[in-house]
Amino acid sequence: MSIGMPGFFKGLNYISPSKYAAASLAIKTFTNFEFTCTDAQRLPDGSCPMQTGQQVLDMFHYHTSLASNVGALVAVTIGFRLVAYVVLRLSQTDFGVTKKSHRAEVTRRG
Numbered sequence: 001m002s003i004g005m006p007g008f009f010k011g012l013n014y015i016s017p018s019k020y021a022a023a024s025l026a027i028k029t030f031t032n033f034e035f036t037c038t039d040a041q042r043l044p045d046g047s048c049p050m051q052t053g054q055q056v057l058d059m060f061h062y063h064t065s066l067a068s069n070v071g072a073l074v075a076v077t078i079g080f081r082l083v084a085y086v087v088l089r090l091s092q093t094d095f096g097v098t099k100k101s102h103r104a105e106v107t108r109r110g
Contacts, residue, residue, distance in 0.1 A: 017080070020073035027066045030056045 005013065013019050030053030037048035050056055057063070 017076050020069045023062050024069040
């Protein structure tokens with residue numbers, strides 16, 4: 001939930017399940033939420049720094065729905081699992097390439 005993230009990391013953030021989980025949690029928590037503050041926390045004009053949950057959502061640019069974030073979280077999770085499955089299947093595949101062991105070469109020479 002960084003506000004000033006460098007461009008490269010913003011791109012990586014779109015494939016992060018944490019992005020969608022944090023957004024879902026924030027939207028669920030801060031929708032229709034009102035903040036109160038003590039006199040010590042008030043700004044010089046007498047107002048609270050944050051008065052509503054909508055201000056928090058606006059600050060973090062969470063302008064999406066809860067359903068779309070949950071859907072994206074499910075999609076990213078399924079995507080990661082598919083990639084992991086493919087990588088595991090490929091790691092077990094015999095492509096007809098065999099490695100010569102060092103021991104076999106030493107035996108042949110000697």
